Amino acid sequence: MAELKFEVPEGTVEGLFSQPGGEGFRVLVEAVAQALINTQADAHFGAPWNARGLERPNGYRNGYKARGFQTVAGALDLSIPQARNGGFRPTLFDRWQRSERALLAACGEMVLAGVSNRNVSRLAEEAFGAEVSPSLVSQLVKDLEPAVEAFRTRPLETYPYLIVDARFDKVREGHRVRSRAFLWAAGVNEKGEREVLGWLDWGGETEVAWEALFKDLKARGLKGVDTLVSDAHEGLCQAATKAFPGSSWQECQAHFLRRAIEQVKMADQKAFRADVRAVLHAADRKRAVELLDLLRAHWAEKSPKAVDYVEEHLDSLLAVLDLPEGHHKRLRTTNMVERFNQELKRKSRLVRVWPNAESRERIYGALLMEQHEAWTGLVWMHMGSPA
Structure with a gap:
């Protein structure tokens, strides 16, 4: 397993104790999440960022894209490494709660129906750090409906x-x-x-x-x-x-x-x-x-x-x-x-x-x-x- 390394601004850890649930906790969670994304990117590309002379079986990096991500700790500002072939996606974004995925699917359905396209797209981007598309909506619905229906019809x-x-x-x-x-x-x-x-x-x-x-x-x-x-x-x-x-x-x-x-x-x-x-x-x-x-x-x-x-x-x-x-x-x-x-x-x-x-x-x-x-x-x- 790859070693996870991350840095946090000075005073953040102390803030965890002096400000319960405050900014210190959010920054710490943000640092851990960013470190997880970077570690997964290194594993995906087969080399750390800026490394020279190493083969990259899954292609090359192509900069970063800023993404917001809502958590119980607050809104995280993350940088997602981009691949030239578009093949990298952090697993972090696959671990939303079911309700968050369901709401994102609802946003997508609104867009597909032509309801306030610009506003809904902005809501989805700001709240979930994800762009709504027909393929994403289809996948979210496909994943959610069987689980929700199985729960609703379970024996009592x-x-x-x-x-x-x-x-x-x-x-x-x-x-x-x-x-x-x-x-x-x-x-x-x-x-x-x-x-x-x-x-x-x-x-x-x-x-x-x-x-x-x-x-x-x-x-x-x-x-x-x-x-x-x-x-x-x-x-x-x-x-x-x-x-x-x-x-x-x-x-x-x-x-x-x-x-x-x-x-x-x-x-x-x-x-x-x-x-x-x-x-x-x-x-x-x-x-x-x-x-x-x-x-x-x-x-x-x-x-x-x-x-x-x-x-x-x-x-x-x-x-x-x-x-x-x-x-x-x-x-x-x-x-x-x-x-x-x-x-x-x-x-x-x-x-x-x-x-x-x-x-x-x-x-x-x-x-x-x-x-x-x-x-x-x-x-x-x-x-x-x-x-």
């Missing part, structure tokens, strides 16, 4: 807790741009580990769409669902009742709170939110009823509709109290999936309008695979038989 098992969510994006369909829903489900298995279970691209967030997703999950082996956590979408609730008879439904308290405070005047929202939150975070139903009585006494005359709204939803909001106490905080909201939805939103903001439904599903699927892998082996909650 017992998941006592199911957490679901949806988001909408603008997707190009022919000559029109439409809003399409992306539904997805995560679960907590009997070991207390989180898993991404599946997803569905659909025209809207309807009862039929949720029925289709739940049917797919059950066909792949999903069973033992004790509690489903979600927002209060009517179609979702109806589909869940049909798919998982006997299970409980926990309405997301965070979503509910945002709607509840809209029932009172702006000046009262902060105080009303605090009172409702106290009810929802009660340790048991007895205490929740006591706090609800206090809320009613304080707000019934001033905001009767708001009090009625809380009472109408109370049973679904407190379903979590029937579960082991250690599970209450984890399952009272859909925060587990909401945080990841922010990553989906960030990627979608880059694209703005997806070139087609397939490209969106490809990148979201790749991101969900990566999230699933990050969760693997991590105990999120200590399981016991649901109360």
